[in-house]
Amino acid sequence: MTAAYILFNDITLLDFVGVYDPLSRLQSQGHLPDFSWDTCALTPTINDSFGLEIGVDHVCPNLSKYDLIVVPGDFGTRMLKDNPAFTAWLQTATDVPLKASVCTGALLLGAAGFLKGHRATTHFNEYKTLEPFCAEVVREDLVDDGAVITAGAVASSLTLGLYLCEKFAGKEKTEAVRRSMAY
Template sequence: MKIAYIIFDGITWLDFIGVYDPLSRLKSLNYIPDLEWDICAFTESNKDNFGLEVKVNKIKNNLGAYDAIIVPGGFGTRKLQFDTDFINWLKTSENVKCKISICTGSLLLGAAGYLKDKTATVNFMEYETLASYCKTVSKERIVEDGDTITAGAVSASLDVGLYLCKKWAGDDAAKEIRKKMDYHG
C-alpha cells in the first residue's frame, strides 16, 4: 500500500502529523509491512503560518499511482481551492481508491470535484464553504462516503488516523496503536 501525503504553504502541521503518526505505526508494528508513503507538494517550499518547513520528496508528481491520498488542512486551503494549477495537480489522483482529508483539506477535495453528490465534513468554521462542493455537509467528526473520508477540525487528525488503522489493518491493530500512543480520545 502506498500513501501520498499532500502538503502546501499554509498547512496546519497537526492535521498532517496527527494522521501520519498512527499510520506510520502500521508499518513499524508490522501490520502492513509493505506500507510506503511520499510527502508530495506542488511547490518546493511548504511552511505553516509560523515558518516551520517540512522537506518533500515528490514535487508535482502524478498522484495516480497511490492507493490513498491524504490532504491536511490549514489557512492555505482558502487560496488553494481557487488555484487552478494546484487543483489540476490534485486531480491526477482521480483513480486513487481512497481520498482522505482533515479539517479544511476537504475544501481541496471538493474543489477537485471529489465530493460532488457526497456527504462530507470540514472544520466547523467552513461548513458554508464546503456546502458548495458536496451534497450534504455533516457535523460528524469523520465521514466516509464511497471513496472519500473527511474529518472535521484539526483535533480529528488523530481520530481519522486510528479510523484508517482499523479500516486497513483491523480492530486489533487500531487498539494496539491507540494504546501505544496512550490516546484516550
C-alpha cells in the same frame, strides 16, 4: 498500499501529523509491513502556518499511482481551492481509490471535484464554504462516504488516523497502535 500526503504552505501541521503518526505505526510495528508513504507538494519545501519549513519527497508527482491521498487543512486551503495549477495537480488523483482530508482539506477535495455526490465534513467555521462542493455537509468529526473520508477540525486528525488504521489493519492491530500512542 502507498499513501500520498498532500502538503502546501500554511497547513496546520497537526492535520498532517495526526494522520501520519498512527498510519506510520502500522508499518513500523509490523502490522502492515508493505505500507509506505510519500509527502508531495508543488514545491520542494513548504512552511506550516507558523513558519516551520518541511522538505517533501516528491514535487508535483502524478498522484494516480497512490492508493490513498490525505489532504490536511488550514488557511492555505482558502487560496488553493481557487488555484488552477494546484487543482489540476490534485485531479491527477481521480483514480486513487481512497481520498481523505482533515479540516479544510475538504475544500481542496471539493475544488478538485472529488466530493460531488458525497457527504462530507470540514472545520465547523467552514461548513457554508463546503456546501457548493458536496451533496451534504455533515456536522460530525468524521464522515466515511465510501471513496472519500473527511474529518472535521484539527483534533479529528488523530481520529481519522486511527480510523484508517482500523480500515486497513483491523481492530486488534489498531488497538495496538492506539496503546503505543497512549491515546
